[in-house]
Amino acid sequence: MPLLCSLSASPPPPHLIRYFELEGKTINYYTSSETMTWKGNFRLTAATQLCPHVVIDARRCFYVQNRKRRLYMEADSDNERELWLQVLRQSLAQLQH
Numbered sequence: 550m551p552l553l554c555s556l557s558a559s560p561p562p563p564h565l566i567r568y569f570e571l572e573g574k575t576i577n578y579y580t581s582s583e584t585m586t587w588k589g590n591f592r593l594t595a596a597t598q599l600c601p602h603v604v605i606d607a608r609r610c611f612y613v614q615n616r617k618r619r620l621y622m623e624a625d626s627d628n629e630r631e632l633w634l635q636v637l638r639q640s641l642a643q644l645q646h
Contacts, residue, residue: 569622571636574644576613576620591620593637595644601634613637 567578567588574593580586596615603610603621609630612621624630 569633571640574640591615591618593640593644595641597641597644599634599637599641 567580568582568585570577570579576591576593578588578590580588591613592615593613594615598614599611600614601611603612609624609627610621611623611630611634612619614620622633624633
């Protein structure tokens with residue numbers, strides 16, 4: 550699912566597009582869905598926080614954060630954003646048990 554991302558404390562610039570894949574407890578991100586060049590990952594833990602209510606220039610943003618960093622993401626549609634939030638909530642709930 551293509552989303553925008555940033556690994557800084559600031560929101561993603563509109564031109565930085567990454568393709569995300571949730572695999573188990575890890576969000577992997579790639580340059581695109583075609584080339585699948587790995588760019589990094591974000592490990593989900595029981596301490597990971599999900600912030601679904603981020604308003605940045607009316608964009609569909611949300612982020613996850615742990616003690617070391619924050620990963621901003623932006624969906625192309627409201628439905629895609631809700632799907633990601635639902636899956637991330639489920640994954641984080643499993644880590645709590």
